[in-house]
Each structure stands twice: as C-alpha cells, then as structure tokens.
Amino acid sequence: MAQVTEPETDNLGETLAVEAGGHTPWREYFSFSTDHKVIGIQYLVCTFIFYLIGGALATAVRTELATPDSDFVSRELYNGLFTIHATVMIFLWIVPAGTGAFGNYLIPLMIGARDMAFPRLNAIAFWLIPPGGILLLSSFFVGAAGAGWTSYPPLSTTGEKAGEFIWILSVLILGTSSILGGINFLTTILKMRMPGMGLNDMPLFCWAMLAASALILISTPVLAGALILLAFDLIAGTAFFNPMGGGDPVVYQHMFWFYSHPAVYIMILPIFGMISDILPVHARKPIFGYQAIAYSSMAISFLGLIVWAHHMFTSGTPGWLRMFFMVATMIIAVPTGIKVFSWLATVWGGKIRLNSAMLFGLGFVSMFVIGGLSGIMIASVPFDIHVHDTYFIVAHLHYVLFGGSVFGLYAGIYHWFPKMTGRMMNEFLGKLHFVLTFIGFNLCFLPMHYLGLQGMPRRVAEYDPKFATVNLICTVGSYILAVSTFPLIINAVWSWIGGAKASGNPWDALTMEWQTASPPPVENFIGEPVRLTGPYDYGMGDRNSGIPMPESQANTPMLSGGPTVS
Numbered sequence: 168m169a170q171v172t173e174p175e176t177d178n179l180g181e182t183l184a185v186e187a188g189g190h191t192p193w194r195e196y197f198s199f200s201t202d203h204k205v206i207g208i209q210y211l212v213c214t215f216i217f218y219l220i221g222g223a224l225a226t227a228v229r230t231e232l233a234t235p236d237s238d239f240v241s242r243e244l245y246n247g248l249f250t251i252h253a254t255v256m257i258f259l260w261i262v263p264a265g266t267g268a269f270g271n272y273l274i275p276l277m278i279g280a281r282d283m284a285f286p287r288l289n290a291i292a293f294w295l296i297p298p299g300g301i302l303l304l305s306s307f308f309v310g311a312a313g314a315g316w317t318s319y320p321p322l323s324t325t326g327e328k329a330g331e332f333i334w335i336l337s338v339l340i341l342g343t344s345s346i347l348g349g350i351n352f353l354t355t356i357l358k359m360r361m362p363g364m365g366l367n368d369m370p371l372f373c374w375a376m377l378a379a380s381a382l383i384l385i386s387t388p389v390l391a392g393a394l395i396l397l398a399f400d401l402i403a404g405t406a407f408f409n410p411m412g413g414g415d416p417v418v419y420q421h422m423f424w425f426y427s428h429p430a431v432y433i434m435i436l437p438i439f440g441m442i443s444d445i446l447p448v449h450a451r452k453p454i455f456g457y458q459a460i461a462y463s464s465m466a467i468s469f470l471g472l473i474v475w476a477h478h479m480f481t482s483g484t485p486g487w488l489r490m491f492f493m494v495a496t497m498i499i500a501v502p503t504g505i506k507v508f509s510w511l512a513t514v515w516g517g518k519i520r521l522n523s524a525m526l527f528g529l530g531f532v533s534m535f536v537i538g539g540l541s542g543i544m545i546a547s548v549p550f551d552i553h554v555h556d557t558y559f560i561v562a563h564l565h566y567v568l569f570g571g572s573v574f575g576l577y578a579g580i581y582h583w584f585p586k587m588t589g590r591m592m593n594e595f596l597g598k599l600h601f602v603l604t605f606i607g608f609n610l611c612f613l614p615m616h617y618l619g620l621q622g623m624p625r626r627v628a629e630y631d632p633k634f635a636t637v638n639l640i641c642t643v644g645s646y647i648l649a650v651s652t653f654p655l656i657i658n659a660v661w662s663w664i665g666g667a668k669a670s671g672n673p674w675d676a677l678t679m680e681w682q683t684a685s686p687p688p689v690e691n692f693i694g695e696p697v698r699l700t701g702p703y704d705y706g707m708g709d710r711n712s713g714i715p716m717p718e719s720q721a722n723t724p725m726l727s728g729g730p731t732v733s
C-alpha cells in the first residue's frame with residue numbers, strides 16, 4: 168500500500184492532500200495490486216515495453232524493404248515479422264494502452280470514485296496481458312504465424328500450424344482481457360460517479376470510454392468466436408471456413424471485421440477523449456461543443472458497428488451491398504468531423520501553451536486528419552478496388568494508428584505524467600521527442616501513399632526495383648522514428664526519479680483528477696471529493712485573462728448544471 172511521503176509546503180492550498188497522498192513503493196508495481204492507479208501504470212509500462220518490441224519488429228521489416236531484394240531475412244521470417252509486428256502493436260499496445268492504462272488511471276479519479284467497480288476483475292484483466300504477449304512472441308521459436316494480423320483462411324489454415332495456433336491462443340487471451348476491462352469501465356462510469364455528477368458533467372474522456380467499452384462488449388466476443396472456429400479448422404479437421412468441406416472463408420472475414428473495424432474505434436475513441444481533455448487545458452479555453460463531442464462518440468460507436476464490410480469490397484460482395492457499406496462508412500466522417508472542428512474551435516484564439524503535451528495534441532489532430540481523408544478515399548468502392556492490398560492501405564492505416572493513436576497516447580503521457588508520478592517531465596526532451604517523431608513518421612509513411620498509387624503491393628519482401636528510392640526514404644524515416652523513442656524513455660525514467668516536484672495541479676486544470684495530490688493518495692481523495700466547477704470552465708472568473716477562476720471564487724461552489732460552452 169502507498170506510503171506517506173514527506174509533507175510538502177510549497178503548495179499552500181494542498182498541504183492536506185499532499186500529506187496524505189504518497190508515492191507507491193516500487194515493489195507495489197510488481198504485485199497483484201487492486202488499486203486502479205497501480206494497475207493503470209502497470210498497463211502503461213507493460214504495453215510500452217511491448218510497443219518497443221513491436222517497433223523493433225517494424226524496424227526489421229523496414230530494413231528488409233530498404234532494398235528490392237529479399238536479402239535481410241527469409242521470406243517466411245518476413246511474413247512472421249510483419250504479422251507479429253501488427254498483432255503486437257494492436258493487441259498489446261494501442262488497445263490496452265488507450266483503454267487499460269489511461270482508462271484505469273483516469274476514470275475513477277475523473278468521476279470522484281475511490282476505485283473501479285470491480286477491483287479484482289481489474290487486476291485479472293491486466294495480468295492476462297504479460298502471459299498473452301509472451302506467448303505471442305514465443306511463436307517465433309516454432310515458426311511465427313505468417314498470415315497477417317487478419318489471419319484469413321485458407322492461408323492461415325494451410326501454413327505454419329504451430330505458430331498460427333499460438334497466435335490464435337494469445338489473441339483469445341488478449342481479447343478476454345479487453346472484455347473484462349470493458350465490463351469494468353461500463354459499470355464504473357454508470358454506477359460510481361460522485362453524487363451530483365450527471366453524465367453531462369463528466370469529462371469527455373469518460374464519454375469516450377463509455378462508447379469504447381460498449382464497442383468492446385458487443386464486438387470482441389465475435390472475434391473470439393471466429394478464432395475458436397478457426398482453431399478447430401486448424402487442428403481438428405473441421406471445415407467451418409474450408410469450401411472443400413462445405414465451409415466458407417468469407418464467413419471468417421465477416422466475423423473478423425465485425426470485430427476489427429470497431430476495434431479501430433476501440434483504439435481511437437479513448438484517444439479522442441484524451442485530446443478533448445488536453446486541448447482546453449493548454450489552450451486555456453472551455454471546450455467548444457461539449458455535447459456535440461460527447462454524443463458524436465456514441466454516434467461513432469454505433470456507426471462503427473455497421474460498416475465492417477468496407478474491408479471486403481473485393482471479396483465478392485454484391486454491388487448493392489457495397490453501396491450500403493460505402494455510404495455508411497462515409498457517414499462516419501460526419502461525427503468525426505464534428506470532433507475535429509470542435510477541437511479547432513477550442514484552440515482557436517486560446518492562450519496556447521506550446522508544451523510537449525500540446526504539441527503532440529495538435530500533432531495528433533493534423534495527422535489524424537490526413538488518415539481520415541485517405542479513409543474517405545478508400546471508402547469509395549472504385550478507388551478501393553484500385554488500391555486494395557497496396558501500400559496506400561499501409562499508409563492510411565499508419566496515419567490513423569500511429570498519427571492518430573500513438574501521437575495521442577504521447578500527448579496523454581506528457582499531460583498526466585505529473586499526476587501519475589508527482590514529477591514534471593523535461594520539456595526540452597519532450598520537444599525533441601516531438602520533432603523527431605513528427606519528421607520520422609511523415610518521412611516513413613507519407614511516401615507510402617505514392618507507392619500504393621503506383622501499385623506496390625503490401626505484405627511482400629521483394630518488389631520492383633523502380634520503387635527502390637522511395638522505399639529507402641521510408642526506411643530512413645523508420646530509423647528516425649525508432650531513434651525518437653529514446654528521448655521519451657530517458658525523459659520518463661529520469662523525470663520519475665529526479666524530475667521537479669509537481670504540485671497537485673501543475674496545469675491549472677479543472678477536471679477532478681487534478682483536485683487531489685500528485686500522485687493521489689490511496690483512495691484518491693481525502694474526505695468527500697467536491698466538485699467546484701464544470702470540467703471546462705476556463706476563464707469563467709475573468710474571461711479575458713484566459714486563466715481559471717481566481718482562488719477566492721474557486722472555493723465557492725458555483726456550478727451545478729452542465730459544463731459551460733461559450
């Protein structure tokens with residue numbers, strides 16, 4: 168359990184909270200703790216380690232692609248590398264880091280609760296991750312699965328059987344973890360809010376987690392079903408997906424994408440929520456369009472469930488059905504656009520603090536817009552048929568998953584690090600991290616749009632020499648991207664040990680997690696948490712100053728209704 172640290176006196180208003188708050192001893196992070204804050208940090212550190220492994224695999228993939236010949240690794244190993252790279256990045260980094268790490272750490276604090284609704288279930292959900300991940304990586308020793316992270320039959324059922332089976336098992340374990348987490352978030356948000364906090368008084372991150380959790384509960388079991396049937400086909404000789412025995416491989420694709428399209432929103436919705444909470448703080452302005460952002464999360468969640476077959480335009484889907492999925496997919500641009508314009512209106516004219524958190528937040532918005540635009544392009548059937556299975560798709564998915572998700576996760580790390588550790592991060596290293604990431608990322612993935620339009624296929628270890636120069640540029644970009652993680656790692660370790668002490672509320676933010684000590688005491692708040700303002704009432708005291716209410720006003724509870732949108 169957390170220990171009491173030396174009392175601090177530098178922050179007058181907080182002495183009480185700081186005295187009772189405390190730093191968690193190291194061994195606590197290696198124990199089966201049920202404290203949501205410990206579990207959140209366990210998730211963050213553990214998934215970050217997997218991210219580094221996934222990144223190393225990506226670097227190997229790009230090294231192979233630096234030249235047109237297959238000279239760095241064998242073709243089989245290449246298939247294993249990009250398959251495990253993609254699986255690690257999705258199931259062991261973005262999904263668990265967005266939901267498990269930030270969801271766990273922030274949700275109870277933001278709604279004024281003492282912990283998650285089911286603390287032990289929470290610990291179980293986390294402790295499925297390390298074994299699931301290690302199992303997945305161990306598949307390299309038996310010949311890793313090489314059918315891509317989609318694992319379509321018949322390729323997946325006729326290739327490397329042991330590796331494929333391990334892949335199925337580990338994804339099932341990781342999916343189970345995600346479902347257990349989803350149940351917990353849904354219950355916590357709906358049942359554990361502090362007295363007087365309605366749904367419309369919650370920070371937008373909570374709304375986003377509500378939408379993401381609903382998606383997890385509806386769609387992940389379908390993936391589990393598909394994988395179990397696939398496992399039977401693989402090892403027991405059944406023919407659910409094998410036409411020779413009366414099965415249909417396209418059924419697998421339907422089941423797979425019924426999960427995996429929503430999975431994109433399971434990854435991105437928590438990030439949307441984080442950005443909606445980060446931008447107003449560092450722009451010193453109320454969020455623009457609170458309700459529009461909140462409800463657009465729900466709309467995205469619903470629409471996300473009915474568009475899966477846009478991944479199957481070339482799978483013999485009949486024309487009339489393709490029209491439905493094309494239109495439904497394009498409609499998702501509406502709620503997404505609402506969010507983007509609300510963010511722009513939020514920062515517009517604000518007193519912007521261009522610190523690392525804000526740089527990554529703004530970087531997220533711009534990179535995500537590029538990914539969104541190429542998304543609308545490939546939603547259109549004729550264009551998709553043209554670029555299907557080319558590098559255009561690889562470019563698009565990385566703009567969404569790296570530009571959209573990883574930039575947002577980075578913003579979240581810089582923003583909430585002081586809360587989690589009680590220490591400030593170094594701004595110089597943070598900015599260096601941003602610049603390297605931004606350059607490396609765009610150098611690596613922007614040219615892939617061109618490669619795709621020119622017809623370079625994805626998932627190949629060798630390619631036409633006419634693509635050599637552009638591929639070399641991409642590979643250089645990927646090395647810069649790999650280097651870019653060092654300033655972050657150095658910064659995080661160094662700041663955690665010896666960074667400047669953070670006050671309870673170093674950013675002058677208004678959401679509940681900043682109204683307690685950094686790091687928060689064991690049960691989050693000393694006494695009953697009190698909500699003094701809405702989550703985004705910046706500048707209510709003096710509209711022109713762009714700073715939150717003066718201390719005198721902040722102590723008088725002044726807001727009982729929803730957040731003010733002005």
Ligand code: HEM
Nearest residue numbers: 225226228249253256257315316568569573625626627645
């Ligand atoms: C969190 C970040 C990332 C995610 C979620 C991610 C996800 C994916 C996914 C899903 C694929 C599969 C595409 C397919 O099946 O054809 C893939 C492939 C690939 N990734 Fe990543 N990736 C990430 C980061 C990176 C980075 C940093 C690099 C480069 C350094 C990279 C390089 C590649 C390459 C070159 C392929 C193509 C493999 C091929 O088609 O042969 N990825 N990635």
Ligand SMILES: [Cu+2]
Nearest residue numbers: 428475477478
């Ligand atoms: Cu999709």
